[in-house]
Amino acid sequence: MGLLVACLLVTCVLTGASHGQAYCALRDPVRVLYEAYPEADSHRSIIRTVTAADRDAIERDLSLTILYDELGRHTLYVPLREGHPLGLLHVRSERGRYGLTEIAWSLDLEGRITDGRLQRCRDPKLREAFAEDLLSQLGSADVPEILALLQKEGLTSEQRVVLGSAAKTSVVTSIVWDADLLPMRAAVLANTKWPESEAVLHAVQIDRSAFIADTGIEPLSVHAWSVRGVDGQQLGILARSWVNFDGQRVELWWQIDLNGCIVDVSAGDKESSSIKQAFSEVFGKSTATMAECSTAAGVVAGELLHGVGTSIMDGKVD
Numbered sequence: 001m002g003l004l005v006a007c008l009l010v011t012c013v014l015t016g017a018s019h020g021q022a023y024c025a026l027r028d029p030v031r032v033l034y035e036a037y038p039e040a041d042s043h044r045s046i047i048r049t050v051t052a053a054d055r056d057a058i059e060r061d062l063s064l065t066i067l068y069d070e071l072g073r074h075t076l077y078v079p080l081r082e083g084h085p086l087g088l089l090h091v092r093s094e095r096g097r098y099g100l101t102e103i104a105w106s107l108d109l110e111g112r113i114t115d116g117r118l119q120r121c122r123d124p125k126l127r128e129a130f131a132e133d134l135l136s137q138l139g140s141a142d143v144p145e146i147l148a149l150l151q152k153e154g155l156t157s158e159q160r161v162v163l164g165s166a167a168k169t170s171v172v173t174s175i176v177w178d179a180d181l182l183p184m185r186a187a188v189l190a191n192t193k194w195p196e197s198e199a200v201l202h203a204v205q206i207d208r209s210a211f212i213a214d215t216g217i218e219p220l221s222v223h224a225w226s227v228r229g230v231d232g233q234q235l236g237i238l239a240r241s242w243v244n245f246d247g248q249r250v251e252l253w254w255q256i257d258l259n260g261c262i263v264d265v266s267a268g269d270k271e272s273s274s275i276k277q278a279f280s281e282v283f284g285k286s287t288a289t290m291a292e293c294s295t296a297a298g299v300v301a302g303e304l305l306h307g308v309g310t311s312i313m314d315g316k317v318d
Contacts (some may be wrong), residue, residue, distance in 0.1 A: 030103045032119060033077050035088050048176050062171045063147060063246075076177050085109060085184050088174050094165050096115065098122035103165050105128075105301060107184045113138045113146070113166045113173035129158035129296075130240045138163075143170050177202035182223060182240065190227050190238050193255045193264065197229035201238070206308065215303040216296070220243040225309045234258060239308050243300055250275065254301075260286045260309055 033043055050058075050072060077089040084106040089108040093100045102120035107113055116138070118130050137144065150160060161250070174181075183201070190199035203225055208219040221242035227235045237256040242249060255264040265279040281293050282301040287309055290302035 001179075016141060032091075032117065033079055033089050034272065036089055036104065036106050036115065036117060037079035040081055040086055042080045042083075044078040044080065046076045046078065046177060046180050047073065048076070048180070050132045050172070050176055054176050054282070056173055061143060061175070062167060073174070074176065076173060078182070085188075087114065088181075090169050092165050093170050094161050101126055101161070104167075105166065105169045107170065107173055108140065109181055110142075111170050111181075112140045112142050113170055114140055116166065119192065123158070125156070126158045126161060129156060129162055138166055140167070141170075143167055146170065160274070170222060186223075186225055186238055186240065189253060190225070194227060194229075194235045195233070197233070197235065199235065200228045200230060201225040202228065207242075208307070210307040211303060216244045216300050217242070217303055219307075219309075222304070222307060238264070239304065240298075241304060245296065245300060246278065254308075256305070256308070261304065262286075262305065263302070263317060 030043075034040060041093070074090075079086045079089065088109065088111075089104060091102060091104045093102050095101075099122055100120065101123065104117045105118075106115040116130070118127060121127050121130075133204060138149075140148075141288065142170050143308055146163055149169070150163045155163075183203075187201055190201055193199075201227060204224040206222050206224060208222060210219050211219040211222065218241065219287075222239065223241075224237055224239040227238050229235055236256060236258055239254040239256065240251065241254070242251050245252075250267050253266050257263050260285050262279075262282050264283065265275065267275040279297045280299065281295065282290065282298055285293060285298075285301065287302065287305045290305060291300060292298075293301065
């Protein structure tokens with residue numbers, strides 16, 4: 001009887017743990033992380049729980065079936081070298097014919113898949129699918145590209161598992177850890193926008209009530225940073241916003257100079273030439289001169305400058 005009670009207690013503990021972790025715990029994160037990023041000298045672990053709002057956003061961006069218990073409490077690993085992030089490591093467990101298959105995915109700070117490693121897999125066909133050219137096609141792939149690969153004819157069920165896991169990992173990482181990754185992404189981008197000095201970022205408090213929703217800007221998505229050199233010299237402003245523009249939802253990064261003029265606008269995806277062309281007319285424009293631009297891009301840019309500029313002029317810097 002005592003043995004039976006003990007077994008029941010162990011079963012209850014394991015069941016509770018599985019619900020809390022959403023069957024996504026990485027067995028040996030330190031070993032796997034340094035195998036994937038051998039140049040790393042340290043790492044961060046960021047634990048987050050998927051909220052109801054996160055689930056809605058995941059369903060919006062992912063046209064795949066995702067089970068309720070796949071989303072729970074997750075850990076994202078950030079490998080570092082001298083304090084600078086090298087990328088991300090996120091593990092997912094997928095159901096298979098012989099139990100759970102554990103895949104450790106490497107991603108860049110934009111949430112794009114860059115590599116993957118099987119950690120636990122009893123299915124030889126799935127191992128074979130993972131070792132094929134399929135993985136090479138995922139190099140720096142974003143979610144639309146992965147979903148497009150899933151539409152190809154002739155894929156085996158194992159290949160679909162691999163591609164589906166990659167798509168889920170990318171979407172969940174980008175949404176659930178958006179607030180954690182945003183300052184890292186901004187710091188990397190600032191150093192490319194102002195290469196003459198190692199940029200130091202200070203978050204600007206945004207008055208989101210200053211934005212008009214029907215211009216296409218999503219007010220809650222707007223973040224801005226005052227960019228300074230290591231000597232404290234002010235360099236400009238970097239801002240991020242999600243915008244509904246030209247029939248699509250895009251992430252835009254805005255570089256603004258000390259005179260309040262837009263220097264550059266770039267998209268968060270890999271191909272931003274069309275965005276640059278659409279917003280080229282606003283380059284060099286400030287709030288005062290933006291009225292000369294009557295296009296949709298001009299309206300969006302004017303609204304962004306008004307909302308961010310108001311906060312900066314009020315000195316709302318953290």
